[in-house]
Amino acid sequence: MTTANIPLKLTRKDFVSDQTVRWCPGCGDYSILAQIQKTLPDIGYKKEDIVFISGIGCSSRFPYYMDTYGIHSIHGRAPTLASGLAITNPNLSVWVITGDGDGLSIGGNHFIHTMRRNINLNVVLFNNRIYGLTKGQYSPTSRTGAKTKSSPMGSIEQPVNPVALALSSGATFVSRSLDAHTKHLGETLAKAAAHKGTSFVEVFQNCVIFNPNEWGPLEDRRQRDDHIIYLEHGKPMVFGKNHDKGIRLNGFMPEVVQLGDEFSVDDLIVHDETSKQLAYTLSSLEYPDFPAFMGVLYQEEKPTYTEVLMDQIHTAQETKGVGDLNTLYRSADLWTVA
């Protein structure tokens, strides 16, 4: 990471491109775009050192709207382009913008391998649980039973749980936020940017045209606090508009409890974002069976792929000396071709 010589204080406006934004009016993507543009001036990178890479889908129009470098790449392949770029040019801030279709369907394989390598990049997955660009077919995160244009009788598939997948693939930063809660979203993106290694941010995003009711009360400012737990490291898991509910462990099983005579704050789970075991447990709690958790689920300090790679190169050079191609050519048996 580099924080060297930043001459000008950038503002949100510096990241707004001259392109007309072509998402449907009311789409959750607008809010994510605005929050990323707001976050970038403070992440310690020069504008020309920031790159946005996307695949295919509504969310993947993102790079056009950023006044940074960008690649609108191939369906599902954004993490691979980003990996190549981030490894060979480690002084960049690289962002993958993807969706539940792009990132988890055809890109599912690349997603797993990107998460496990800990290359220094940020993956933001807009999850609207539908294919928006092709106008409303079920996606890998669509709920079982979801009626869509390609599942008229209801989807019979089991959805992917993105944070659980990121976690089990070995991601070192796993978080979640939602489009409608701009403040929380901005804070989460800033934390992701600050993390060294691969950061994963799932954003619950509202496709107002093809799946408008997916997130229900989560999208409603007046109701949402009764349905969301904001995770904070070292704090008990209290939630509710009146801070009167919480999550406790009953044996191994988390359960929602009402705070009052029977249970107090002391009975609740205290969030520890360094605990993988806790993260696994939390990741399995799915909304609406449980309140949706938002924030940093898990974070781990670990050398990045590039650091380990450079270490290997240095070790090789220390033990064997700096390589010489000419010597290498002549180090094996040679034939003279007449």
Place this chain on the structure above:
Amino acid sequence: MAKELLKGNVAIAEAAIRAGCQAYFGYPITPQTELLEHMSKRMPELGRTFLQAESEVAAVNMVYGAASAGVRVMTSSSSPGISLMQEGLSYIAGSEVPAVFVDVMRGGPGLGNIQPSQSDYNQVTKTAGHGDYRPIVLAPSTIQEAIDLMVLSFDLAEKYRTIVFMVLDGAIGQMMEPAELPPMRELPTERPSWALTGKGNRDKNIVTSIRLGAQPLADFNDILQEKLAVIEKNELRYDELYTDDAELVIVAYGTAARVAHTAVKHLREENIPVGLFRPITLWPFPYQQLGELADRVSTFLSVEMNAGQMIHDVRESVGRQAEIEFLGRPGGIIPLPEEIEEKVRDMWRQKNLAAQIN
């Protein structure tokens, strides 16, 4: 059955169902998604299989699996999706299992756009994956023809245990036209003898594309080539319009042929002796028939919705003596009849001028 107003993609899906398609695996991509959506609605209610795969790569291999079990199976996609299927296509060809593909072509290369195009001519007729084989490629130019060829696709696939492609472009996929659907066919009650159905008491069947050792693979390729030769002989399809007395012939297929048809009618009103030769099978390509036409006609115009792909086959058909010109619109643009008319008038003038000078 009476004619009804049908949308291309939906008509094709329904025709496939009536032809007895037992399983469909696909992935949404514009401009063919309505085909998949129709399948998602109809297949379950008929007790048949529909699955929206996680990608085109997955879809083609699901097709491979079902085809190996002797199930009548298909997928559909559009150009970038077909590119993704190349690996599976080659394995299917190497395993000699029947499978039907619909490609509603769009502009390329790369993500390109979603406009009507004939960008996949080379991709489907020349290679469709690695190795020496060719799929049968059918190219309808109306919705009725698409319906009829869809049914034929399954028959040909099974007859030759081969891949059959039906290629059209987004214009035919998206337009509406009066057409008549075929009656619903009975599904086969038995699986083919070569299929993987559980050995039981019979000898075991093996479906594979692995043939280790040079000679076994060479022998297999010989068999494949023999089969392709039979297909070339038996399955040629093409259409001719006003070619009897034509002195100048347009070669075009699909939507380009529809536009050319309009142009030919206008030009005939101007007494320009122009005809239209329309390949319906892009592979096998009607080399010989077009070549025979070149015995009488010395001037050809290849009209395509790309930068010139079929033109090489036209050249191979008509030989070096004939003059061939090209009118093409890559990038997802449909040429206008006026453009073709202008081009033909110009060619006709040149031809007469040359005749005067000689």
